[in-house]
Amino acid sequence: MTITGEVGAWNARESATPAVVAKGLTKVYGQGDAAVHALRGVDVSFATGAFTAIMGPSGSGKSTLMHCLAGLDTVSGGQVHIGDVELTGLDDRRLTLLRRERIGFIFQAFNLLPTLTAEQNIRLPLEIAGRQADQDLFGRVVETVGLRDRLGHKPAQLSGGQQQRVAVARALISKPQVIFADEPTGNLDSRSGAEVLSFLRTSVRELGQTIVMVTHDPVAASYADRVIFLRDGLLVSELLRPTPQSVLDTLMKLEA
Amino acid sequence: MFRTTLAGLRAHKLRLLLTSLAIALGVGFIAGTFVLTDTIQAGFTEKFAAAADKIDVAVLPARSEDAESSRPLSEAALEKVRAAEGVGEAQGLIRGSAALVGKDGKAVGSFPTAGISLPEGPLNRTLITSGSAPKTATQAVLDENTAKTRGFAVGETVTVLDSKNVGHEFTLVGLFDIGLDQQLAYTGGVGFTTATAKAMTGEKGYQEIDVAAAEGVGQEKARDAVAAALGPGYRVTTGEQYADDLVKANGADDQLITMGLLMFGLVAMFVAALVIYNTFNILVAQRTREMALLRCIGATRGQVFGSIVLESAVVGGLSSVFGLLIGYGMGTGALSVLIAIGAPLPSATAALAPRTIVVALLVGVVVTMGAALLPARSATRVAPIAALRSQIEEQTFRTGVLRAISAAVFLVAGTAITVIGVTMERGQLALVVVMAGGLLFFLGVLILGPVIVKPLAAFVGWLPGRLFGVPGRLALDNSGRNPRRSATTTVALTVGVTLMTLISVLVGTLRLTYSHKLDEQFPVDYMVQSQSGGLPRALGEALRDRPELASVVAIRETDAKAAGGRPPYRVGTFTALPDFTPKLTSGSLDALTPGTVVVADHTAKDLGVKLGGRMPLRTAKAGTVDLTVVGLFDAETSPLPEMTVPAGDFDRYFGAVDDRQLMVNAKDGTDLDKARKAVEAAAQPYPTAKVSSSTDIRGALDEALDMMVMIITGLLGLSVLISLLGIANTLSLSVHERTRESALLRALGLTRPQLRRTLSVEALILGLIGALVGAALGVAFGWASARTVTDGVIFTVPVLQILAFVAVSGLAGVIAAVLPARRAARASIVDALAAG
Numbered sequence A: 001m002t003i004t005g006e007v008g009a010w011n012a013r014e015s016a017t018p019a020v021v022a023k024g025l026t027k028v029y030g031q032g033d034a035a036v037h038a039l040r041g042v043d044v045s046f047a048t049g050a051f052t053a054i055m056g057p058s059g060s061g062k063s064t065l066m067h068c069l070a071g072l073d074t075v076s077g078g079q080v081h082i083g084d085v086e087l088t089g090l091d092d093r094r095l096t097l098l099r100r101e102r103i104g105f106i107f108q109a110f111n112l113l114p115t116l117t118a119e120q121n122i123r124l125p126l127e128i129a130g131r132q133a134d135q136d137l138f139g140r141v142v143e144t145v146g147l148r149d150r151l152g153h154k155p156a157q158l159s160g161g162q163q164q165r166v167a168v169a170r171a172l173i174s175k176p177q178v179i180f181a182d183e184p185t186g187n188l189d190s191r192s193g194a195e196v197l198s199f200l201r202t203s204v205r206e207l208g209q210t211i212v213m214v215t216h217d218p219v220a221a222s223y224a225d226r227v228i229f230l231r232d233g234l235l236v237s238e239l240l241r242p243t244p245q246s247v248l249d250t251l252m253k254l255e256a
Numbered sequence B: 001m002f003r004t005t006l007a008g009l010r011a012h013k014l015r016l017l018l019t020s021l022a023i024a025l026g027v028g029f030i031a032g033t034f035v036l037t038d039t040i041q042a043g044f045t046e047k048f049a050a051a052a053d054k055i056d057v058a059v060l061p062a063r064s065e066d067a068e069s070s071r072p073l074s075e076a077a078l079e080k081v082r083a084a085e086g087v088g089e090a091q092g093l094i095r096g097s098a099a100l101v102g103k104d105g106k107a108v109g110s111f112p113t114a115g116i117s118l119p120e121g122p123l124n125r126t127l128i129t130s131g132s133a134p135k136t137a138t139q140a141v142l143d144e145n146t147a148k149t150r151g152f153a154v155g156e157t158v159t160v161l162d163s164k165n166v167g168h169e170f171t172l173v174g175l176f177d178i179g180l181d182q183q184l185a186y187t188g189g190v191g192f193t194t195a196t197a198k199a200m201t202g203e204k205g206y207q208e209i210d211v212a213a214a215e216g217v218g219q220e221k222a223r224d225a226v227a228a229a230l231g232p233g234y235r236v237t238t239g240e241q242y243a244d245d246l247v248k249a250n251g252a253d254d255q256l257i258t259m260g261l262l263m264f265g266l267v268a269m270f271v272a273a274l275v276i277y278n279t280f281n282i283l284v285a286q287r288t289r290e291m292a293l294l295r296c297i298g299a300t301r302g303q304v305f306g307s308i309v310l311e312s313a314v315v316g317g318l319s320s321v322f323g324l325l326i327g328y329g330m331g332t333g334a335l336s337v338l339i340a341i342g343a344p345l346p347s348a349t350a351a352l353a354p355r356t357i358v359v360a361l362l363v364g365v366v367v368t369m370g371a372a373l374l375p376a377r378s379a380t381r382v383a384p385i386a387a388l389r390s391q392i393e394e395q396t397f398r399t400g401v402l403r404a405i406s407a408a409v410f411l412v413a414g415t416a417i418t419v420i421g422v423t424m425e426r427g428q429l430a431l432v433v434v435m436a437g438g439l440l441f442f443l444g445v446l447i448l449g450p451v452i453v454k455p456l457a458a459f460v461g462w463l464p465g466r467l468f469g470v471p472g473r474l475a476l477d478n479s480g481r482n483p484r485r486s487a488t489t490t491v492a493l494t495v496g497v498t499l500m501t502l503i504s505v506l507v508g509t510l511r512l513t514y515s516h517k518l519d520e521q522f523p524v525d526y527m528v529q530s531q532s533g534g535l536p537r538a539l540g541e542a543l544r545d546r547p548e549l550a551s552v553v554a555i556r557e558t559d560a561k562a563a564g565g566r567p568p569y570r571v572g573t574f575t576a577l578p579d580f581t582p583k584l585t586s587g588s589l590d591a592l593t594p595g596t597v598v599v600a601d602h603t604a605k606d607l608g609v610k611l612g613g614r615m616p617l618r619t620a621k622a623g624t625v626d627l628t629v630v631g632l633f634d635a636e637t638s639p640l641p642e643m644t645v646p647a648g649d650f651d652r653y654f655g656a657v658d659d660r661q662l663m664v665n666a667k668d669g670t671d672l673d674k675a676r677k678a679v680e681a682a683a684q685p686y687p688t689a690k691v692s693s694s695t696d697i698r699g700a701l702d703e704a705l706d707m708m709v710m711i712i713t714g715l716l717g718l719s720v721l722i723s724l725l726g727i728a729n730t731l732s733l734s735v736h737e738r739t740r741e742s743a744l745l746r747a748l749g750l751t752r753p754q755l756r757r758t759l760s761v762e763a764l765i766l767g768l769i770g771a772l773v774g775a776a777l778g779v780a781f782g783w784a785s786a787r788t789v790t791d792g793v794i795f796t797v798p799v800l801q802i803l804a805f806v807a808v809s810g811l812a813g814v815i816a817a818v819l820p821a822r823r824a825a826r827a828s829i830v831d832a833l834a835a836g
């Protein structure tokens, strides 16, 4: 499948097929007078093997965009492709299977099942899919996020940063086509946050993982290869090789 | 504070609905019991009053000490009544046995039909529904039921046996309605003119004399006149009083039924209390933050406590009203069903007595509030600071020392008391002791519940956990996650299953034990018994002549008095045969020589005689004889009459009494069908001789026992239903609590059916735990109870029945999970993630 030029000029390192593409994406909550247009026609593409951040003021539609891209929510109009599969029009069962096979998630909070140990939580997506874990990959992922001696612990016995690292490991273990992260560091202090972010970045560099992350923190966004900016449900700007300062400047401009 | 409570109720109304239903069902059962029995009672009152309307004065024999032998009213008494001043008309009523012979030439039914007189004139209370009343000595009427089941129509000729078992032919001129007569409903009845009834039944007098007063004479005046004319020795009442007495006699039965049903109602309410307790506990846990916020903004502990108690009062009140409606429906519904299946009950408009309303509301509100007290107390322990914590903490559970000690105390005490009950002398007291032990033990299990629920979940969940993949594993984890909650949920189910299992084990064991004992005593192939009166000895001779039959033992008996005991005793004998050796508990049957007797153990105790002792017996033909006791036996399982003398002596003492019963064995190798035909052929000339095989007898007994087990199980089913509401409730509250968890799982790729399965398997595990604990307790205490009823218990566990209870409980648990599971699966992932 080919993607036309309007979707975005940015070329990833070897210009591969995009992992995720959205065309003319709209999302309306409610009806009539109460209708909220959360997305008003977003065209965007996320290159394979790239780390992209989505930014924008509160209420601009960041979470909504992510939910629609990940098949967690239905769209009101437009199309979403994950790899060569079109999401729009899939029934709940197919969407679920698609998430299971191709998508990883990291949420802001409540990422782990309290009844399972760290290791069980990491393996959970594979078990749900009925797949065997790649022992090699498991070892590498656990090593990367530095959880080797915490595998037998329950979430309640882990710190917030450790919990998010378990969530990162869980997202990586099934080698998804794309990982969606919604404010993964929103609940963490800056040191734990930095740790988690560098793991995400390492996984992009070393494992070739594709990551899409929603954040409102310019420092977090600066870990990404590319930042796209939303305002009032529209894609309004983007930034390559961002620094905290350049992200902040763009945000200031948008708010003005 | 009141407004907060109401707002809270409104917010949680869906979750409280299931709780309300649990209370409403319990209350409904209790209210329904009252409505049913009150309505029946009202119907009887109405009908009796209507019947007694025709009577101004009723004369009955005086109540004598032993009720059986109240002497009937003589012809002379009737004449005296007729002659009394102010009496318009007087009629004597006859009631005795007059066995109707069916079209197969045998007397119908297990008991002879009743023979009754139909007086002419206004005093007749029997309603002829077709044809006419009998007017001559060769006319008779039959009750409608018997006519239908035995295939008789008006105009046909019927044969009826008189008291000497001689047949007489009558023309069937009509059919009558038995009304509310319980005896006639059971045996059926044949009606004659008064003179014919007297001749046929052989009754020496009237059972009752009904009087219609002369014009212008009041009931009291007529009664006084009749009483004066008769003198002492009679019960003379006005018609009104007579109706009242009938109602009262009937009310005693009614009360017994009420008490019995209320027992089941109490069990149901206990289960409902567990469900309520659990619900409020969970609600309080989930509203920790809400409570803490209230505390933060200045609510006192007392106010928080009050708000929960108030909430429970409102819930209890509303549910009780609802329950009252359910009960009204259940009561009237049950009555219609009973009437539809032919129970002799009056139909009347349903009675909702003030007592019913008060009891229903009181029980519902008090139980609900009582069950909510502990949760309300724990709500007061919420610290204001909890409002600031972001996540609701998982309820952690550690086995406290106090819990361990109190559980141990209850379990040990329960066991000890049960052991005492099992080892003490058999009888009702022992049974009560065992039940008390069982109750204590159950309370111990209830206290220990949270400790054992996790290992039990691991045990019963092992297979589902393996079978259902991730949903199974998650379900297993979840079921042991909140031990206190799971324990209370399952114990509610345990109550019903324990009682059901106990009953089926008890009945099964007793059935096996008794039949084994009977077989041991004297395994007979066929039994010939007379429906009424005796069997002529010629029948026994005829059977002995049959080549297909090997042995025929006749049992004969009659009433006789023995000095120093309660009169009369059944004295009898058997025709000796080498292979007929009933077991004795002491002494020997070989020693039964002329001048000796073997006695049933309870009779010996009654008379104060021992083995080797002597006892005088008053006989009909030989005066008082002095007998030596040479053996004792267990009356329950022995075919022997309670005082058994040698056959020769018996004839000498009492003359040639007819056989009461013949025990027949087929010759080895004879086709059983052929043997039975031979017995039946020999019995054919004797209409009252009923042939039954041991399998017939056992079949009838089994049917009766099965019926009893079914009714009790059905009544306990209500408790099980309530506990299932509890499971549904707990699950739906858990689903609510785990909204975000479910959303996470769905995001990670758990499909909707898989999420639903998680809940179903969790419910399955809960159901199985409850049922297994119940089955174990039921088996143990069923055995203990059986031990108190009889000795030499052959313990049996009706495995299939119990497996069915367990399977049904598991399945029902799964059904209870359907709605909560659907709700969990339907929730939007995005909304759930956003929540909280």
Ligand SMILES: Nc1ncnc2c1ncn2[C@@H]1O[C@H](COP(=O)(O)OP(=O)(O)O)[C@@H](O)[C@H]1O
Pocket: A029, A030, A036, A037, A038, A056, A057, A058, A059, A060, A061, A062, A063, A064, A065
């Ligand atoms: N379930 C919903 N129902 C109605 N409106 C919603 C819902 N979810 C989000 N919105 C609205 O859509 C807009 C975008 O929301 P969101 O995507 O959460 O923004 P962001 O994540 O950028 O803060 C907001 O105006 C928000 O109020």
Ligand SMILES: [Mg+2]
Pocket: A062, A063
């Ligand atoms: Mg957001």
